Amino acid sequence: MHKELPWLADNAQLELKYKKGKTPLSHRNWPEEPVPVITESLIQTLGDEILQREGSKENISWQYEQCSAEWHEDIIRAISLIGEHKPSVSARTMAVLTCIANNNSAQLLDEIVQQEGLEYATGVVIARQFIARRYESDPQVVTLQHQDEGYGYGYRSETYNEFDLRLRKHLSLAEESCWQRCADKLIAALPVIPIVRRPFIALLLPEKPEIANELVGLECPRTHFHSKEWLKVVATDPRAVRILEHYWSQDIFSDREASYMSHENHFGYAACAALLREQGLAAIPRLAIYAHKEDCGSLLVQINHPLVIRTLLLVADKNKPSLQRVAKYSKNFPHATLAALAELLALKAPPARPGYPILEDKKLPAQQKTRDEYWRMSLQTLIAIQPQLAEEVRPWLSAEAQTVLDSYVSVPPKAVIDSSDNSKLPAILVSPPWRKGKKKASASYFSLPEITLAPQAYWSPHERWTQKQQTAINHFSAIPFNERLACRGMDTFLRELGFELPRWKFYEFIITGQLDALNIQQLQAYTAIGQLNYYQAQQAEYRHYREDAASALLAEDSTALIQGWRTFQRKFNYSDEKRWSAWNLYLIAQMPREMAVSCWQQIVEADFYYTGVEYLLSVLGTDALPGLNIAYARHPKEIFPLLMNYGATELALPVARVWRRFAAQRNLARQWILQWPEHTATALIPLIFAKSGDNREAALSALLLLYKEGHGELLQTVANRWEIPALWPALEQLLTQNPLDNYPTRIAKAPDFWQPALWRRPRLISNDQPLTDNALEIIGEMLSFTQGGHFYCGLEQLKTFCQPQTLAAFVWDLFTAWQQAGAPAKDNWAFLALSIFGDESTVRDLMPLILAWPQEGKSARAVSGLNILTQIGNDMAPMQLHHISQRAKSRPLRDSAMEYLQTVADNRGLSQEELEDRLVPTLGLDNPQALIFDFGPRQFSVRFDENLNPVIYDQQNVRQKSVPRLRADDDPLKAPEALTQLKGLKKDATQVSKNLLPRLETALRTTRRWSLADFHSLFVNHPFTRLVAQRLIWGIYPANEPRLLLNAFRVAAEGEFCNVQDEPIILPPDALIGIAHPLEMSAEMRSEFAQLFADYEIMPPVRQLTRRTVLLTPDEATSSNLNRWEGKSATVGQLMGMRYKGWEPGYEDAFFYKLGEYRLVLKFSPGFHHYNADSKALMSFSSLRVYRDNKSVTFAEIDAFDLSEALSTPDVIFH
Structure with missing residues (x-):
């Protein structure tokens, strides 16, 4: 029986939906809508803007010497028509006029076609390929130049403007005879058009792909021929398309605005849509290099064909949207997805990932392994969700792909314990409250008016300013505002305020108080006025603006001062009022208070750059609150820490939202709520009894925190201010409800990536049985309740009933599935689950991902990963945080890791050095059986060498060269788990020793000392560092003279402290302990310790007795x-x-x-x-x-x- 193909035929015409306001480039087969009639004349106003700005043509320097003589007549004619009525002129003269006016609008070409005809407009477009207006920083200079192959085409060598490309639209609408004449004219001009512009002619004539096919062979020896990439839009010859694979740097199929990295492109999406419409599935291979970009990817994801999803799969690891597109495609077109996955997995050598960035050879195996695992998991998930797909797709698969498919279909389902046996399960997995059929009791409703509570500001008298901040504060607060204005002079004062200097020089010289160190030449080079030396008119304007700003300062008129700043920036800094300079808030803080407050509010309203905000807020106090609210709305992440110093009711809800939803700043939110409980209660109690929603949930979460932290009486006091007797009982009922009843009213549907039956299941402690499918679904629902690091309390029961390593494995598989689905932000709970159930293996596996994410454009996820490491809280997590803070390639990531470590140190009341001492994990070695690994018939043990490297021995005490592999006769349950633990221990121990040994070396070099209690806890009683302590010679030093060695000893294997005669000694309780330096010991003592270590075959982990010493004559x-x-x-x-x-x-x-x-x-x-x-x-x-x-x-x-x-x-x- 013939079966219908489950995807598009190879020759099918593609039907695509386009983004709002976007259409493909037109074609004579698809001309689209007609061009509207132009009623406003643009031709007659060409060039008038120049006259309006400069007054007359005589004030302008017209430079066109670089153009050939044949163009001079047309250029002179065009200049003469500026400001005059423009009669019919030659196409070349019209081209010059459009270039002088810098008018590249589609409407202008529409008007030219409307007035002069399509053939004339074609001549104008051809002429424009020979001439361009060069950018000049002086507005009084207009330079026209002929196209030079070596120079390229300025900003237009690799992209096209609306005026020129609009001709394609008119050609698609033209009558056949007119189109033929225009096409002939374009083709006739090709040999003389500059080479880098010829691809544009092919783009105008998609009906003649032979032009593009021929142009592929052209080369331009004097410049990079990047514009050849545009031939991909119309070329049809397979040989030509293969040659064009080497051209991709201009990213022609993506829309973008101009930046310092690239030119603008307003036709990328339209070009991609046109290519797919005109050439169908034959166009897919050439789009592979662009498939991870938004414009191209959004079109490909609509096409139901295995070739398309194969392309999307090959680029899925390039960015998060690419992964999300694959997940969307898999859901919409499962047949094509399954076919592509099976064919990919059947290949002996999988295809390389197309496009940039090119992976280094050494990274290819790891990348391919990750990609292969992703494909296998995706195929397994598809078959699990829709098992019928295998048979429906099989007829169209190759024999090799069918074999791959059979290997997945034939796998028997995992055994699951009887769901009716609930005796060993925790209660939450048997009867969760949201599944009992009872609706949550609706809260009482009260319409509560706002109660006014005066805002407060508190700045500690011991506020810790950084060294840079303190330098700026000392410099700008040294003398009062008016006195500074008088003695420094207006020019200098304005520079200090932020006028003139670019931001990078402002921070280098102004904020550091080094302005006076600049000489005249440096000021001329750095300041805006200095950069206008050649433009006398602008110098005069600058002086005018400076005088206006000076008058505003003297009059204490903040509005005029801000307007003067805005005008100055627009005039002198490329019309960008925010780009050039920054406001000096250290100096604004010295202004009269009313003026300072007004300036601050206007600066944040305009979103200007500024520096010194912490100091300004400390000076203005609560007067700065309105501006602070605006600043927080614009830049919440950066401004949020500044809210800690303010208690205000308008801040309570934003802080409560952070407390509930954003794990990264959750600790700061908690600090604010507990620091300002009255303001929190006053603002949030009315929201508790308002309409259900995020605001109510955030308010309840914050008030629950206050209640749990002992602020119940205050909450009652605040509630009684509304004078409603029933209010406090209703509020108290909400605050004291069973925590298990604190779940969302609406429970969202599980995401598509939630396939727990495919993952490693949690197992019960009591009987080692895996959890049932129903229990896994309940766990998923509980995890989905997570908001901003707040977990549903029922999850804690799982820790009591389930084996912790199996919970860690389960949430790691969940996290992996979330990542492979494109890490959707709304399901971020799958990531946060690692922080509640993660263990040492989680930390170990998460760290390399955190290090890699910033390079993949996932810096925010990397910072969230740091927070998760902190929340996991085991011994390994702080050590890995320290490793990231020292070794990460990303500077912001290193800084974030240091902040988390500093928070940990502050919470424990430790210095950074003391915290590092406590970063050494036990690695589970406090359990005597931790170094024995049972494979069933085989057992292995681990010992550590002098460098703390783990060495593996078998039962016959034979040293193993590497980690043992699994064998057929090994226990199927014990061996895999033992191997995983053995690999983990080896990896962790290596990492720990890499951190520990250099610190011990530094401690010896810097004569570090420890108290006796710390020595015991950090070295003697610690199961891992004890191994090091037993291989070093330690010194006893008096507390009042830590450089004087009283005695030396070693730590014996039995835990005793033995002197150089190997006799036990008792350490003085008030003594300090340190690693003894060889120069502190006599030659006789060094010799005796050396003999003692040789007798016991002790190898020190660092050079101690053999240390090189240098004594001066x-x-x-x-x-x-x-x-x-x-x-x-x-x-x-x-x-x-x-x-x-x-x-x-x-x-x-x-x-x-x-x-x-x-x-x-x-x-x-x-x-x-x-x-x-x-x-x-x-x-x-x-x-x-x-x-x-x-x-x-x-x-x-x-x-x-x-x-x-x-x-x-x-x-x-x-x-």
Whole structure:
């Protein structure tokens, strides 16, 4: 029986829906709507704008010497017509007029066609391909130039404007004879049109694809021939299309506005739609390189064919919208999707991902593995949802694809425990309250008027300003406003306020108080007036604006001052009033209060750049609130931390929304609510009894926080202010309801990616049985209740009843499915689920994703990942946060990780150094069985070498070269789990040792000391760091003299502390403990410890007894310049390695080493650029000097131990 093809035939005409206001480029087969009649004359006004601006043509410098002589007559004629009535002129003269006027509108061409005819308009468009107006920064200069192949076509070499391309529309509507004459004229002009413009002629004549096919072979030796990419829109010859694959940089099928990175393109979507309409499925291969872009992807996702989804699958990992398009396509066209997936998985060598960015060879295996897993999961999900698809698609699959399909269809369904056996399940999974059939009791309704509560502002007298902020505050608050205005002068004051200097120079010189350090030449180079040296008219205008701004300052007229700023920016900075400069709020804070408040509000209303907002708010207090509300509405993420200092009822709801919905700033929201409970209650109680919705849920969440934190009496006091007796009982009932009843009124349908039957199931602790399908659905519903990091309380029951590692595996599979579905924001709960059920394996797997996301344009997700690491809260999470803060390529990500770490440190009352001591996880080694891994018939154990690297041994005590592989005779349940745990331990231990050993090296170098209690908790009793502590020699130091070694000892395997005679000793309770430096020990002690370590076969993890030490001679000690390495050389690579030993790169020929108030300066020659250096290049030692307060001193002033540590590194590389 013949079956109907479940997708479009290969030769089908595509029927597409287009974006609102968008249509394909016209074609004679699809001419679309006729052109409307133009009633307003644009021709007669061409060039008039220039006269209005400059007064007369004599004030303008007309430059057209670069044009050939044959054009001069037309240019002179066009100039003479500016401001005059324009009669019928030649097509070339009309082309010049349009260029002078910079009028590229479609309406102008419509009027030309309407008045002069299509053939004339064709001549105008042809003439425009030879001439262009060059951009000039001086508005009094108009430069016309002939097209130069080497110069390209200015901003128009790779894209086209509305005027020229509008001709295609008129040609599609023309009668056949007229079209033929116009086409002949265009084709006849081709040989003389500049090469880079010839693709445009092919674009105008889609009915003649042979033009494009022929132009593909053209080359332009003097310029990049990027415009050839446009031939893809009309070329039909397969050979030509293959050649065009190498041209993609102009992204011709995407609409965009101009930027400093690219030219504008207003016809990308229309060109892509036209190509698909004209060539159908034959066009799909050439669109592969553009398929991840919005315009192209939005068209492809409508086409039901395996070739299309194959293309979308190949680019799915490029960005989030691409993944979402695949998910949408899979839902709409499952047959085509299943066919494409089966064919892809059947390939021996999967196709490469098309287009930019090109993956490095070393990253290809990992990328292909990830992509292969994604395809397999997608196929498995499709078959699970619609099992009938396999048979419906099979007839159209290749034999290899059918084999792949059979391997999935034949897999038996996973066994599930009897859903009727609920005795071992937690109550929430048996009878969840939202499934009981009872409607939630509706809350009482009260129409409560607003109650006024005066706003408050609080700034701690010990407000911690950064060094840069304090410098700016000291500089601009040193003298009063009027006095500063008088003594600094108006020009300088305006510069300090933010006029003239570009933002980057403003921050460099103004905010740092370095304006006076600029000389006249620098001021001329940096300021706006200095950049107008050649434009006398604009200099006069500038002085006029400056005088207006000065008058506004003297009159304390903030409105005039802001208007003066706006006019100045528009006039002198490319008509962009926000782009150039920034307001100095440090200085505005010194203005009279009313003027400062008004300026602040107008600045945020206009959304200008500014700096110093924290200080201004501290000065203005509650008067700044109206402006602060506007600033928060425009930039909530940046402004939200500033709300902490203000208690105001209008802030309560925005903060409550953050508390409920946004995990990243949830802690700040909590802080505000608890800091301003009265304002919170006053604003939010009326919302509790209003209409259901997000505002009510946010208000209830905030008030519940207040109630749980002991503010019940205050809530009652505030509620009683409405003088409604029933109000407080109703509110109290809401606040004391069963937490299990706090679920949404409407429960959303599960997303398409929710397929828990395909994932690793949570298992019960009591009987090791997996959860039922129904239980998994309930878990999904509970997880979907999540808002901003607030989890439904029923999820906590799962932690009691389910094995934690299985819960972690389940939510990781959920997270993976969410990612593969394009990470839809509305289902972000699938990501947040990691923070409640994640474990060490979650942290381990999440960290590389967090590091990679910023490079993929997913910086916000990376920051959310940091928050999830913080919320997981196990030993591994802080360590990985520290790793990210040190090693991430993304600077913002490193900074965010440092902020999270600082928050953790502040919450624990620790310094950064003390926190790092506590970042070492136990790795589960406090369990004696943690180092034994049971594979069933085989067992393996792990020990650690001197570098803390895990070493694996079998039952016969034979060291294994690598992690063992699974064998057929291994236990099918125990072995996979043991292997996973073994791999995890190996990976985690390696990561921990990479962080721990350098810190111990630094502790030895910097003579770090610990209290006895910290020594016990951090080293002796810690199951992992104990392994290190037993391989080091420790010193005992008096608390009042931490550099004086009283005694040395080691930590024995039994936990005893043994001295150099290997005799047990008792550590003094008030002593400090540190890693003993060899210079602190006598030669005899060092020798005896060395023998003791040799006897016990102890290998220290860092160089201690064998440490290189450097002691100066008496002559060297009394000198300020050390020259013992004179005549020696070191490579650049060796010098750069000094960074890990405390040395910091300075100038091109120097490194620095800080020792408290002293600084060592190592000089070498000839020097090198740190960002571009040959690591093997030799640098000769020049000098090593010591300074204190920038004055030269002798080496004798520095502690001998510290000096030895500093000099040991150059002693190694220059030795």
